[in-house]
Amino acid sequence: MAFGPASRLGVALFEETDPVELVPGRSEEEVEVVIKATYRQVLGNAYVMESERLVVPESQLKRGEISVREFVRQVAKSDLYRSRFFTSCARYRSIELNFKHLLGRAPDSYDEMKAHSAILDNGDFDAEIDSYIDSDEYQAAYGEFIVPYIRGYKTRNGQSMVQFTHMFQLLRGASSSDLKGNLAGIRPRLNSLVIQNTATPVIPPSGASDGWSFQNPSLSSRTRLGSGAGEGGKVYRIEVTGYRSGAVNRISKFRRSNQVFLVSYEQLSQEYQRIHKMGGVIASVTAVN
Template identity: 55%
Template sequence: MASLMTAQRLGIEPFSDSAPVELYPGSASADAEVVIQAVYRQILGNAYVMESERIAVPESQLKSGSISVREFVRQVAKSELYRSRFFENCPRYRAIELNFKHFLGRAPNDLEEMRAHSTILDNQGFDAEIDSYIDSDEYNQCFGENVVPYYRGFSTEGNEKMVGFTRLFQLYRGYANSDKACGKQSRLNREVIQNTASPIYIGSTSQVIPGISGGGRGQFYRLSVVQAAGAGRMARIRKSSMEYLVPYEQLSWKLQQINKQGGKVTSIIPA
């Protein structure tokens, strides 16, 4: 989905071309240190970690090979550092939406997911809530034992709702910002409760890619598209600019079609 706009304009350039960070069996200590830093960055929401805040024993266990990356993620997530930053000082639904972001790399899909995790907190407590993500089939399929969780929601995946793409932008506030600095208020309460998608604002401009499920029924949008001429020696020179007038109900389908045809959407505005 991110190929519809350049990653730079959307603000996700640091993630668009980055390979997942993985620790292979028998890796050197320097490789383990790279993984440790990646885990802190992802699980703690890009917040700065002081030397005195690092969890030394699990770090040593990871470097020695006695625990996996998944278990190191679990130790960081259950640490007092994580708990104090993203659980004890946050409203419940803010804590849950950040758990989805930090551990599964996506935004919650719907209110039922949020309620299910709220029930876990009520009945089993904080540690069980953390385990429910890290021991899930989804975590296992996406990251396994040795891959550091990363933001999956910036690209479309099979069997995933496209609404998650728009919602992750509400949770992701740019590579220079941290979840600790972005406040304690939930960013998705209204969208999740109303089952609507969030608008995506491009960079610091007021241009917006509308949400693609919920709101705007009957609205038309004007899409400006640059389409490459196709394969051949002159393909880099000859490009065609086109506009489409698309009803809201067909917007998601049309964007996917343009993407498959190699087009680049330069603007989406209400008609």
């Protein structure tokens, strides 16, 4: 089952769209649908020009010489995929995208990411791709003839809430692209979160709310209040989403996706009131020391 109203989390299209499968006796038009769905999933919803399409593997699929799984393998091993999601990305960004594109989910643990990093230590990009497509998980989820699809936003056996929230760091709606649209760029989204086994707020993408979207902030925020002050030197880190300035003109009020405030224990109540008055939503409160 999906967590919460799908329309508010930006995954409604995934909920409403059936998996794309290549069935016996398919028409040429139906095969073309499979091909386009494969490009869309494996290439992270990024635009593919006609000149970039893999003509030979497409022809093999149309003639029934290869399965959908083998076509997925060819796309994932192509120079097109390699240049977009491997050579131009940090290693752990590449790995987390491989999980998303080929298994439809986020990595479950740091050990899982390290195992794939070890494959890349040997300089074997093809073996890294094969490790997903030849896995029992891939076979159970997609088999030979279903195009991989996003499924990590659904709860499943053995999945913790931490793992579930990490999927939304990689998925910001059905129209988002893995090449564009995120301030983190080519840097990993999950590296520190997976290492520390830390959950993150599940925040609607900007199109599903009142104009703001979540971006994981740095602890070194420019805004620090009462750092080192208070009883026993205790300081609390308040993460705020949807924060806006106190401008009088409501039309011109700016919004920041995220801010972090460091305050003493004595200031917590006062700071809560100020944040809510300014239209912010408190996503988390954690002790710093």
